[in-house]
Amino acid sequence: MSALDLTRPANGDSVHPTDLAAAPPIPDVVAGVKKISLHDASTLQETHSPATWPAIRRRLGDTEVSYYLPSRENGVNDMYLMLGLKASPKAMSTAMVNAVWAILRCRHPLLASKIEMDNYDDIFFEYSPPRTPIVALIDANTALEYRSQSSNELLDSYLNGPRTLSDTRLSYLIVSSPPQLLDDSDVEINVDLLICATHFLGDGMALHQFAHEFLSLLGNHDEAGLLTILEGEVNILTAEFSGQVDTGLCMPLSLEERLPASPPSRFHAAAVLVDHLSDQRRQIGGHAFPKKESQDRRTIVPTVSYDGDRTKAILRTCRENGVSISSAIFALCNIAWARTHNRGWESPMMMYSALNIRPHLKANERLNNSYFFLAIGFFNIVLPSFVPAGSKESKIFWHRARSVKTQTAKIAKSSCLVSRSKEMSKERGLRARIWGMQDDGVECTLSPPRRTLFDGEAKASSAALIGLSMLGNLDGIYKHPSFPTLKLHTLTTGSRQRNGGMLLFGYTFVGKLWLSLGYDVNGFDDDIVQTFWRNLLACVDDFL
Known part of the structure; x- marks a missing residue:
């Protein structure tokens, strides 16, 4: 604007x-x-x-x-x-x-x-x-x-x-x-x-x-x-x-009301459910940071920024290898974890992230156009958890960064994105109500969301190592010349976490690349988290 x-x-x-x-x-x-x-x-x-x-x-x-x-x-x-x-x-x-x-x-x-x-x-x-x-x-x-x-x-x-x-x-x-x-x-x-x-x-x-x-x-x-x-x-x-x-038009509608309507067909509803459960079945992850039991949550946010020249060089290296910095950061986490943890390599590593649903919402000129409403979904990236012996790490890194790009594009361009978002929304809403009743000591008569296609079918582990929030180039949003008397120099963002929460943020701001890790220092084996963080920063130097 x-x-x-x-x-x-x-x-x-x-x-x-x-x-x-x-x-x-x-x-x-x-x-x-x-x-x-x-x-x-x-x-x-x-x-x-x-x-x-x-x-x-x-x-x-x-x-x-x-x-x-x-x-x-x-x-x-x-x-x-x-x-x-x-x-x-x-x-x-x-x-x-x-x-x-x-x-x-x-x-x-x-x-x-x-x-x-x-x-x-x-x-x-x-x-x-x-x-x-x-x-x-x-x-x-x-x-x-x-x-x-x-x-x-x-x-x-x-x-x-x-x-x-x-x-x-x-x-x-x-x-x-x-x-x-x-x-x-x-x-x-x-x-x-x-x-x-x-x-x-x-x-x-x-x-x-x-x-x-x-x-x-x-x-x-x-x-x-x-x-x-x-x-x-x-x-x-x-x-x-x-x-x-x-x-009634004064308040922004919910995400579910703004998504395109599904055909009123029982067959379509069944097909959507089967697609959703099949998609969830493919979300396999076997790695997680070791946790500690602690009632005293304390979130810390170690943050590193790279100066303008270093940032330009990093972004140029990513472009030369055909990926965005966001795809590269997923791959950085993957290699950093392989350097940190040398067990369980037979299981893949999964990371999750938020998906912007706004481009898929119905346009309605009668609605007041407040942008302040919730419009996100979720997606997972699955990568091998090991680096093959004798291989060149840099080649493995860029191959996995391109794999992240391919997975992300497939998710974003899927014709099933809207229907999967609706199904996931229903599942998350139902699960939250069940947990809310349990927290309040209220008798719950709701059935848990269905997780598999067939009764009795075992579901593979879907543990996620870490959540990533890749915000992209925030200088595209903050048009600094439009408020010249105010000089921005730092930006930190995140949220209050539950016990054992962890989320990595990556973005460019005021011409700098920023990496920020918010986590509950009392909820994890902190030596392992600190080792992972050092390895992540070392991977930036090694590959970017």
Whole structure:
């Protein structure tokens, strides 16, 4: 999206009811042209109209349910995106940031929604839009916090401390900087921006698009301009909720509702199930990091970046060998594990990753075009776990990188991708409901998902060594010239993990290649994990 085209990217909604008297104080803000104090705003709301429009509801789809139910106790999979940047204190003032945050919560309604769970089948997003700009600002401010922590402290508190998000707070924004941020100067200081959202709201691509939109607004408008944009957003909501349009269109639909419909045929349904189970039967993996039993989860995120010249050389080497850096990273993990572990070579090694389903969704111009919704599937890469004796490792590496490319292309181009995504979504939703009932001590009458074609058939091991999130070239999303007064320099992303969780991230950002391994240091034999990490970095030097 162009930095100048920021009036409204075709969405539109925000905020739920809030106790105005209890809201944290924010600076005087402009509603249109006139300044209104928080006290005056509370009085105006009480004497003239309710703070928000009546709530609307949208049922969670199976994929959203599969992320929501496990998150309830301790925030498993709650996402974060931490951006390090240089900016002036004035640009990062509370008034400026709060105004941008309010605008985007209007444009992307799931961020300002809450969860209502009636039972395991009836779980809803509930959203109540603000009636006025001041109410939008107050609501946004309840999910905004300023701190003076280092980036490491900020990340550790989010990953390992008490849960930041909840059923009534699905998104949160933290700005961390030195105390002099309060000064009204133009001297650049380091700022860490932590964007938090539950995973059932959206996926990684939504987070990055959101961050770009946030920075574009912040870097191209003054406070008065931002508040004028906010007033326009609220006016659009007012038109929608005054009965001029169908309010049911205000919230993004679930992945399952947006996928193309299947033919209403019993034969087709049976064929889809057989294809899904056959595909699952081919997912074989016999390797996993040795785990330890520990109730005390502690996630750490060792991260390495390569400078611009080294990154260019790495990418050029990948192109010369006919693969992307993403395919190469899968192969790096494969060879690094072979160097780390010398047993069980008769079993293949499997790794899993997320699949972007957005290109396959139905287009519907009647729907507001918020990109902040969940639209991912999953796929596995299976490779041999050993390096043949006497072979040249570099040849094996590039052969396996090309195998990853072939497997990925076959999955992405399969005519069965949509039907398999639907079946996997149903399976994950059912499994999450069963586990949720077990966690809650509720009697479960649901049958576990079918795993094989024939009753009694043994299923091969499907252990995955590691999950990979290959984000690609993020500089294609963050168009840095579009916010020249804000200078990004670091990016870290991931999620709160369950005990024994592990996920490797690979991406290019500000012209650098980044590798980031987030894992529960108390959940694994850490000597083996550290050996694997050293071997992975050594493989980068050896092959790339």
